[in-house]
Structures are given as C-alpha cells and as structure tokens.
Amino acid sequence: MGDVLLDVDLSGEATRLCPDAPVPVVDVSDVRRRAGGAGLVARMLAHDGHRVTLVTVLSDDDASLALEGALAGVRVVSGPSGAKTPVKTRVRAGSQPVVRVDEGCERPEVPAATAGMLRALDQAEVIVVADYGRGVAANPEIREMLAARAGDIPIVWDPHPSGAMPVPGVAVVTPNLSEAAKAADSGVGTPGAIPAVGSALGETLLDRWQSQAVLVTMGERGGLLSRPDTPPVAIPAPATEVADPCGAGDRLAASLAVHLAEGRSLQEAAERAINAAAAFLGAGGVASLPDRHRPVWHHSREEDAVGLARRVRANGGTVVATGGCFDLLHAGHARTLSAARDLGDCLIVCLNSDESVRRIKGEERPIVSQQDRAELLLALECVDAVLVFGEDTPEACLATLRPDVWVKGGDYRASELPEAGLVESWGGRCMTVPFHPARSTSVLADALAKVS
Structure with missing residues (x-):
C-alpha cells in the first residue's frame, strides 16, 4: 500500500559534447519504464511468486497508462489520485548517471480512500506501507484501518522524509540513516560513529513512532534493529559490488514482510531481508527485474463489456468471463467471482436477463431484477463489466466476447461444460473454480421464505 510513480531510464553512450553548451550528448539506445514506489515493491513480490494486491x-x-503497463501481473485496487502521475526520468551514459528530470512531483492533496481500497487492507495477511510522501499513507480512513490491523498482522512501514508518521503498533519501521536522522531531528555524526548514532536514533524513533521495532538501514554497514527494553542488534550486510542502489530499501521492506508473514522472528527476518537487499543490488538492482508490457486492468465503470474485452485483448491481456443468473448475490458468488478474476486481467460477467431467468427457473424468479443484479455485481471489486443476454444459454454472448478463459463454479470437469467446444474453437479454455454447496440462491430463498 502506498504511493506509485513512473520511473523512466534512458540509457546510451556519450561520445561528444553539445555544440550549444558544454554538456554531454547521450545517444539513447534503451528506454525502460518501471513502476516505482509502492509499485516497485508489488512488482518485486509478484516476481517472487507471491499473490499481491497493490492498494x-x-x-x-x-x-498512468504506462504505469499500468509496468504493473502487469499485479492486482491493483485503486482510487483516483486527483493529481498528475509523478514521473522520474534518469539519463545514463554507460553506467554513469548524467541527470534526473522530475515531472508532476509537486506535493498533492491527500487522496480519498475507496471502499475497495479499505476492503483490500482489511483482507490482507501482511502489509507493506511504501510511503513516498504523496498522501496515501496520510489518509485518515486508511490510517484508522492500518492501526486496527497492526495488532493482527505484520505491517512493515517504509517511511519517507515528507510522508506521514507510521501508525502506532506496526511491526517494524525501516528508515535509512538519513531518514531516521531527519525524523528524529538529529544529525548523523561522523562516519565512524554511525552505529552509535543509529542506536540513538532507533531509541528516539521507537518512542516517537510507538512501533514494535525500528530497523535503521545503513547501506554497506547493514542495519541496526532496535526494540523496546532490548539492546539494539547490529546486522551486518554481505560485501556487495553495487552499480545502482535504486530499489534497495524497497527490496528490504518486501523481503522483511514475507519473512514475518512466514512466522520468523523479527531478528531473523531482518537478517534475511538485509541479505536479500544485498543480493538484489549485486544482481543489478532494478535492472534485473524483467520488463512488463501488458497493462493491468483495475476497477473501472467507464467502458462496456465488449469494448473492455477488445481493449484488454489488443494490449495482450487475458479476458476472463463467467456467467449465471446471480439472483440474490451471496458469499458463494463472491468467492467464485474473486477466484475467476485472479485468472486474468479483467472479469466480465454474462448475466441472464429477467426473461431468461423466468424461462429457466420459473415464473417466481428472478427475485431481483436484472438492473439491480447488474448493479450489485458491478459493486464488487473483482467484476470489471457485466453483459446481459436474453437467450437460455450464453453461447451468443460468448461468441461476441470471445474470452480467453470461461469460468464456472462447480464440482464437474471443465471439459464437460456445454460451452467448452465453442470456447475452444477460438483458442480459449474452460476452467472451474470451487463450488460452495452450503451457499446458494435456493438455500437463501428458502431461508427468506421462512421469515417473510
């Protein structure tokens, strides 16, 4: 959870000076666009094979479109920023940085939090707060949610000098030495005194932030772990040849969160995280992460189902569809839809019309009209679009959408689905997700009848 930005790397060779001014001319041979900030943390975790939601x-x-492309493979739950996407462009000649150009990095207003953002935080097993000073971590509703969850799950807070204070009770805050010094209103002292300074800073920040621990990172010197009523522990970093230090703090925070979620002690998790950060830099840092080009499709209501399917497919994404009556939406539906959304880049629900439901289920159905059923489905974060069809079967609807994956909930084989042949005719595949027999519309309707 946190602020995202777009990082752009322009790399090439500089063999001459500009005739208009004594500055090098860089012949750009490679352009890379990366998700930065919280987006980089999410990319790292997704690359490691973890199931990640970026809030x-x-x-x-x-x-922002380029940023979404760089986040392909990451589930994104977002609200409107109300500001331009911050872009940081670095120009390199060989391995030498020449200049960095920042655009749209003025401090914005604190953004609003959507219900989907808060729900994602409420469902998380571990949270990394990547605060880059652009207001997400300062939102009062988000802070209230994080404070409530701090006693239940590990929360790793990576702070920023112009960001919000960590909420009390988080598992560990991970400032680097200069960030810690600024937060504690202290100078860092001489290089030889850095461990002693880090110890003093850790004690000060424990009291100020009311966190369970503070891990002050000190580059090649490793880190210093401070906890209440416990002597600080120096954690050395392995010797590493570093070409580009960018992303080291993000790698440390991401690794720390994973190890805490796996049940390791804070000291062991910190040791492993510092080693992971060193290994990351030794492997080339952010340059070692594979490029992403497919866009990720976050929750949107501005496009119809057919247009969404075409757009996702045109950009190399995976279109997932499922279908049904969805009369009296219940937890079984929500679980099935959420599992279906995880199989691709967008989820389109093919919804039986009122007339279709009556022919299939009888004159008493549907209980809820198609307009209300569609609205309820679209209120779910996992549903990107709804397409209503009037036939008894979804074949015509599927032929229009041509999804890459057709999903049904049930305890039967995917190959036995009536639509299997049609979907496979354009190279799609059918899949089933777990069926929840104790949660069904019929059970819910019977229960309602008893109390009506």
Whole structure:
C-alpha cells in the first residue's frame, strides 16, 4: 500500500559534447519504464511468486497508462489520485548517471480512500506501507484501518522524509540513516560513529513512532534493529559490488514482510531481508527485474463489456468471463467471482436477463431484477463489466466476447461444460473454480421464505 510513480531510464553512450553548451550528448539506445514506489515493491513480490494486491491511487493521464503497463501481473485496487502521475526520468551514459528530470512531483492533496481500497487492507495477511510522501499513507480512513490491523498482522512501514508518521503498533519501521536522522531531528555524526548514532536514533524513533521495532538501514554497514527494553542488534550486510542502489530499501521492506508473514522472528527476518537487499543490488538492482508490457486492468465503470474485452485483448491481456443468473448475490458468488478474476486481467460477467431467468427457473424468479443484479455485481471489486443476454444459454454472448478463459463454479470437469467446444474453437479454455454447496440462491430463498 502506498504511493506509485513512473520511473523512466534512458540509457546510451556519450561520445561528444553539445555544440550549444558544454554538456554531454547521450545517444539513447534503451528506454525502460518501471513502476516505482509502492509499485516497485508489488512488482518485486509478484516476481517472487507471491499473490499481491497493490492498494494505491492512480491518475488518468498518459503516464498512468504506462504505469499500468509496468504493473502487469499485479492486482491493483485503486482510487483516483486527483493529481498528475509523478514521473522520474534518469539519463545514463554507460553506467554513469548524467541527470534526473522530475515531472508532476509537486506535493498533492491527500487522496480519498475507496471502499475497495479499505476492503483490500482489511483482507490482507501482511502489509507493506511504501510511503513516498504523496498522501496515501496520510489518509485518515486508511490510517484508522492500518492501526486496527497492526495488532493482527505484520505491517512493515517504509517511511519517507515528507510522508506521514507510521501508525502506532506496526511491526517494524525501516528508515535509512538519513531518514531516521531527519525524523528524529538529529544529525548523523561522523562516519565512524554511525552505529552509535543509529542506536540513538532507533531509541528516539521507537518512542516517537510507538512501533514494535525500528530497523535503521545503513547501506554497506547493514542495519541496526532496535526494540523496546532490548539492546539494539547490529546486522551486518554481505560485501556487495553495487552499480545502482535504486530499489534497495524497497527490496528490504518486501523481503522483511514475507519473512514475518512466514512466522520468523523479527531478528531473523531482518537478517534475511538485509541479505536479500544485498543480493538484489549485486544482481543489478532494478535492472534485473524483467520488463512488463501488458497493462493491468483495475476497477473501472467507464467502458462496456465488449469494448473492455477488445481493449484488454489488443494490449495482450487475458479476458476472463463467467456467467449465471446471480439472483440474490451471496458469499458463494463472491468467492467464485474473486477466484475467476485472479485468472486474468479483467472479469466480465454474462448475466441472464429477467426473461431468461423466468424461462429457466420459473415464473417466481428472478427475485431481483436484472438492473439491480447488474448493479450489485458491478459493486464488487473483482467484476470489471457485466453483459446481459436474453437467450437460455450464453453461447451468443460468448461468441461476441470471445474470452480467453470461461469460468464456472462447480464440482464437474471443465471439459464437460456445454460451452467448452465453442470456447475452444477460438483458442480459449474452460476452467472451474470451487463450488460452495452450503451457499446458494435456493438455500437463501428458502431461508427468506421462512421469515417473510
């Protein structure tokens, strides 16, 4: 959870000076666009094979589209940022940085939190707060949710000098030495005194932040772990040749969260995280992460189902569809839809019309009209679009959408689905997700009849 930005790397060779001014001319041979901030943490965790949800805010500008492409493979739950997407462009000549250009990095207003953002935090097993000073971590509703969850799950807070204070009770805060010094209103002292300074800073920040621990990172010197009523522990870092230190703090926070979620002690988790950060830098840092080009499709209501399917497919994404009556939406539906959404880049629900439901279920059904059923489905974060069809079967609807994956809930084989042949005719595949027999519309309707 936190602020995202777009990082752009322009790399090339500089063999001459500009005739207009004594500055190098860089012949750019490679352009890379990466998700930065909380987006980089999410990318790292997804690359490691973890199931990740990125809770953030996004703009609607061109830079945001590029950012979404860099986040392919990550589930994004976002609200509107109300500001331009921050873009940080680094120009390199060989391995030498030449200049960095920042755009849209003015401090914005604190963004609003959507119900979907809060729900994602409420469902998390572990949270990394990647605060880059753009207001997500300062939102009062988000802070209230994080404070409530701090006693239940590990929360790793990676702070920023212009960001919000960590909420009390988080498992560990991970400032680097300069961030810690600024937060504690202290100088860092001489290089030889850095461990002693880090110890003093840790004690000060424990009292100020009321966190369970503070891990002050000190580059090649490793880190210093401070906890209440416990002597600070120095954790050395392995010797590493570093070409680009970018992303080291993000790698440490991501690894720390994983190890805490796996049940390791804080000291062991910190040791492993520092080693992971060193290994990450030794492997080339952010340059070692594979490029992503497919866009991720976050929750949107501005496009119809057919247009959404075409757009996702045109950009190399995976279109997932499922279908049914969805009369009296219940927990079984929600679980099935959530599992279906995880199989691709968008989920479209093919919804039986009122007339279709009556022919299939009888004159007493549907209990809820198609307009209300569609509205309830669209209120779910996992549903991106709804397409209503009037036939008894979804074949015509499927032929229009041509989804890559057709999903049904049930305890039967995917190959036995009536739609299997049609879906396979354009190269799609059928899949089933777990069926929840104790949760069904019929059971719910019977229960309602008894109390009516």
